[in-house]
Amino acid sequence: AQKITQTQPGMFVQEKEAVTLDCTYDTSDPSYGLFWYKQPSSGEMIFLIYQGSYDQQNATEGRYSLNFQKARKSANLVISASQLGDSAMYFCAMREGGNAGNMLTFGGGTRLMVKP
Amino acid sequence: NAGVTQTPKFQVLKTGQSMTLQCAQDMNHNSMYWYRQDPGMGLRLIYYSASEGTTDKGEVPNGYNVSRLNKREFSLRLESAAPSQTSVYFCASSPNPSANTDTQYFGPGTRLTVL
Numbered sequence: 001a002q003k004i005t006q007t008q009p010g011m012f013v014q015e016k017e018a019v020t021l022d023c024t025y026d027t028s029d030p031s032y033g034l035f036w037y038k039q040p041s042s043g044e045m046i047f048l049i050y051q052g053s054y055d056q057q058n059a060t061e062g063r064y065s066l067n068f069q070k071a072r073k074s075a076n077l078v079i080s081a082s083q084l085g086d087s088a089m090y091f092c093a094m095r096e097g098g099n100a101g102n103m104l105t106f107g108g109g110t111r112l113m114v115k116p
Numbered sequence: 117n118a119g120v121t122q123t124p125k126f127q128v129l130k131t132g133q134s135m136t137l138q139c140a141q142d143m144n145h146n147s148m149y150w151y152r153q154d155p156g157m158g159l160r161l162i163y164y165s166a167s168e169g170t171t172d173k174g175e176v177p178n179g180y181n182v183s184r185l186n187k188r189e190f191s192l193r194l195e196s197a198a199p200s201q202t203s204v205y206f207c208a209s210s211p212n213p214s215a216n217t218d219t220q221y222f223g224p225g226t227r228l229t230v231l
Contacts, residue, residue, distance in 0.1 A: 004158075033217060033218075035219065035220075037222075042224075043204065043224065043225050043227075044222060044223075044224045044225065045159075045206060045208075045225075046222075047219055047220070047222075050217060050219060052217060091159070093158075093159075095218070103149075103161040103164065103174055103175065104161070104220060106158030106159045106160070107158055108156070108157060109156075109157075109158055
């Protein structure tokens with residue numbers, strides 16, 4: 001079974017509107033971390049936001065927030081007030097357990113396109 | 117601060133040739149990682165080094181070797197390149213591999229084509 005599922009291959013959003021990128025995950029480990037990365041057309045991977053499995057509150061970083069619904073095993077990224085520069089691929093990733101070397105497992109990504 | 121740097125940025129090899137991808141980080145991080153990203157997909161872990169002097173296999177290690185030269189540098193070697201190794205290779209580093217908060221920071225990637 002897929003550990004990280006991103007069901008939206010591509011999405012459009014109007015500039016200045018909010019958009020939600022979906023991510024569901026599968027793990028039996030009670031301790032895990034969820035990450036979102038942005039990959040613009042230039043190719044680099046940019047860390048956006050982190051949510052821990054024991055965190056009581058949803059993570060926020062500027063215009064990015066994470067809608068964490070633990071019972072549903074979802075960790076959706078919300079981008080408020082979209083900008084043209086937000087056009088990129090977005091990857092959700094998970095790290096299970098607390099052991100050194102526990103890898104980040106990535107989803108297949110969502111391509112976000114912001115329309116002017 | 118340069119962060120994570122990778123060389124080269126682009127490389128074309130013929131089947132059977134060998135090469136080494138170089139990675140260095142200046143953030144004093146303990147752990148370093150090599151991933152590959154195939155077209156339209158997320159990243160998959162090839163090898164990692166939890167700390168200086170240790171290396172371990174990730175999800176897709178076949179056809180690769182690694183060396184953690186020192187705390188800063190982690191190289192990836194393809195001994196006999198195959199077309200299936202055509203991919204974009206990312207190096208990453210992280211400060212605290214024992215914590216789930218451990219965030220990995222990525223280099224700019226190396227685009228490798230094997231003909």
